[in-house]
Amino acid sequence: MGIKNIPLGSSGLIVSNLGLGCMGMSAFYGETDEKESLAAIDLALELGVNFLDTAEIYGPFKNEILISKAVKGKREKFIIATKTGVEVDDDGSFRGVNGSPAYIKKAIDRSLKHLETDYVDLYYIHRIDPNVPIEETIGAMSELVKSGKVRYIGLSEASSSTIRKAHSVHPVSALQTEYSLFERSVEENGILDTVNEIGIGFVAYSPLGRGFLSGEIRSIDDLAPDDWRRSNPRFQGENFQKNLDLVKEIRILSGKKGVTPSQLALAWVLQKGYSAIPGTKRRKYLKENVSAADIEFSDKELAEIDRIFPQGVASGERYPLQQMSSLNR
């Protein structure tokens, strides 16, 4: 029990089962606090959490730069995962999905510069480009591994068929996709079956349903005016209220177990043997989340969780329409 190091699939990459999602430290989720975020990353390492998740588009670039500060002098103690494939200009303007070899080669050098490192442990394709054969994208990633700039490669939000094609070009170490009590579609669309069969590690992003499952978000006004979640259908109108009702259920379950709602939601992912990368910008939540690794559910408790949180239980899509269409399905 407790935080443990697990292999991500069969490629040799070892990470802490609980990672730290760093996105919100620099983007999308309201106010940021660099000092507290740096302290949280320090504490993470102390508590055995070495797996940091970022992407060039978080900020853009600000999050990679923050991580460069956090890992200074102890780079080798961390597993840094970053992502490319959603094009951003050097001035931070978004250009859309781009999986071309030319962009990927440009992006890795920029990420290495921002991270102030000469290698990335895990380099993901953030979104799959429908206009570039995945084999070409992965061919470019493979060259990055050969050159030593990248140790392992991963995909995010890829379909089973894309995963298989990619893996035939270069071993894919990890698939990162949304997975939580609010979002269980990977259990039914063949993705978990595929990664388990091929030996690819699964990394659950937004394991707290973007904070909803923590029970701390009670009203849309708990989110800053510029918080991205205001555009997420699950946080809008009637969906918000229905999802809040589900959170009451998680409160009851976690109360019975003597844990917090966040801990219950995270322990559920960890018990399945997957890596979870909950996001937080503060030490308080990090400590709470780390304790989720001490929790074990009986079969009876798991059945109760399944009964209350079946696939499709959350109201509303997990992204606004336009972003839903950029998911590879």
Ligand SMILES: NC(=O)c1ccc[n+]([C@@H]2O[C@H](COP(=O)([O-])OP(=O)(O)OC[C@H]3O[C@@H](n4cnc5c(N)ncnc54)[C@H](OP(=O)(O)O)[C@@H]3O)[C@@H](O)[C@H]2O)c1
């Ligand atoms: N591949 C992709 O397309 C993709 C998409 C989304 C996210 N991600 C990655 O996944 C990571 C995690 O996902 P996420 O941040 O979207 O969602 P999440 O982990 O489900 O939830 C994060 C939210 O939960 C809050 N929180 C965390 N622990 C808490 C606790 N113990 N009690 C109360 N609230 C708590 C955080 O608050 P504070 O921020 O205030 O601490 C934040 O608002 C991201 O950081 C990012 O690295 C990847």
